[in-house]
Amino acid sequence: MITVHGFAASGNCWKVAQILRSTGRAFDWVEVDSNAGGTRTAEFLAMNPNAKIPVVVLDDGQVITESGAILCHFAEGTDWLPAAGLARTRVLEWLFFEQYSHEPYIAVARNVIAYQKAKAANAERLAQCWTRGAAALDVMERRLATHPWLTDSGATIADLALFAYTHVAEEGAFDLTRWPGIQAWIARLAALPGIVIIEGPTK
Amino acid sequence: MITVHGFAASGNCWKVAQILRSTGRAFDWVEVDSNAGGTRTAEFLAMNPNAKIPVVVLDDGQVITESGAILCHFAEGTDWLPAAGLARTRVLEWLFFEQYSHEPYIAVARNVIAYQKAKAANAERLAQCWTRGAAALDVMERRLATHPWLTDSGATIADLALFAYTHVAEEGAFDLTRWPGIQAWIARLAALPGIVIIEGPTK
Structure with missing residues (x-):
């Protein structure tokens, strides 16, 4: 199962949840409050040294950061992202x-x-x-x-x-x-x- | 011929010149000093309403903005950008x-x-x-x-x-x-x- 570490009110995190919903992928959500230091813990920094949400953890443990990159990753091959050109x-x-x-x-x-x-x-x-x-x-x-x-x-x-x-x-x-x-x-x-x-x- | 509107000392504009050089494309360069208002002229805003360099004009007159997007555009299909995944x-x-x-x-x-x-x-x-x-x-x-x-x-x-x-x-x-x-x-x-x-x- 894909896991998203994010803050529910964050637009950057919303992008991730929405492209997962829109491409039919199930995911777990781990709530992280960046205003309360949630991205500065040792555990979080081990996932993303840049101390930012959202973070996606794939089935195989690979971590993806940056909402723009995450959008492209999951949109690839769908109508949400046109082919090259x-x-x-x-x-x-x-x-x-x-x-x-x-x-x-x-x-x-x-x-x-x-x-x-x-x-x-x-x-x-x-x-x-x-x-x-x-x-x-x-x-x-x-x-x-x-x-x-x-x-x-x-x-x-x-x-x-x-x-x-x-x-x-x-x-x-x-x-x-x-x-x-x-x-x-x-x-x-x-x-x-x-x-x-x-x-x-x-x- | 591809035309790049950019400021020679700008790193964002350097990215464009470098990927064009590195992929063997010839280009003309039009110097624009953003510190001196060069991106706020009516002519420039008609190309990029966001008033930012670099701007690329392709042979057919199509305009591309945003250095990250321009890098991806010209790197597509080369070793500078891996295939999808x-x-x-x-x-x-x-x-x-x-x-x-x-x-x-x-x-x-x-x-x-x-x-x-x-x-x-x-x-x-x-x-x-x-x-x-x-x-x-x-x-x-x-x-x-x-x-x-x-x-x-x-x-x-x-x-x-x-x-x-x-x-x-x-x-x-x-x-x-x-x-x-x-x-x-x-x-x-x-x-x-x-x-x-x-x-x-x-x-």
Whole structure:
């Protein structure tokens, strides 16, 4: 059985659970609270020296880290990841965009406000998150205002990766009514069979 | 002809030039200084709304962004990227690690110190870069102390991606003598045929 070590409210961990559900794989879940030091134990660091969730342990004991790599691993050979060529590259562009230009602002704002409940102590950091996170949402809106999915290959792991923190961005005080194309895309993706949205603290 | 829009001193742009050289593709280079607003012009934003270099324009006018995606695109079908399966996933893990846990600290420290020449005005930011950058180098050292390359597949785009900013990390005031496995790996990769190292401002 595949085991996922993750935090249920984490978008990065949601990606892993969702691609496993969407590709019909059973898995066990071990809850790890990274805000409470759960990724800093000797046992956890032996799995992932980078001290980050999610971590996947395969049947044979092999460990896989990095949510983007995990998405690709389990999507390979399915409609969630096109075969090699420009169609696959388009998916990878969004996966890297998410980790570099989106998650560090949208996920962090949410974590500070909704989980650490430390809004007042992080005013400057949150201001940066809101500016840069809005810029990332603008880039997504530019595509989604006129297209149903992030790439021309239908719903792929690019959509799962960006959905993870975008559909709960309001917990980080982003007002999604500013981005109607994104709102429609969230509803479209959430309506696909087998999609399970994150139940955050404010829902 | 492939055209690369990039900044010659940027590690992210170096990755693109290097995989094109290493896979025998000719390309034109258009120099863009992101520190001087070169990615904020209307012409540039029409290519990449995310306002980031590198940007690749293929023969047919198709645009590819995100250095990790570009590495995968041109490495496909070569020894630089293993075929699908766990060997490929190992490469992707390092590509995402680089963009999330390494580049935001090691590249940023170098840019602030060596290019923006704004060390004094960024003391707090640099302190965070040095702490988190050192943690990323520790993760690399853990592997490279006992292995020649980052994955078991020989030199791959994982090594190119991490080499980009690691081999010039001293320009960001990281003392690489702390990480002897990394130093040996830098020398090993630089000695491969066709590798061209970055000529930075302090070299």
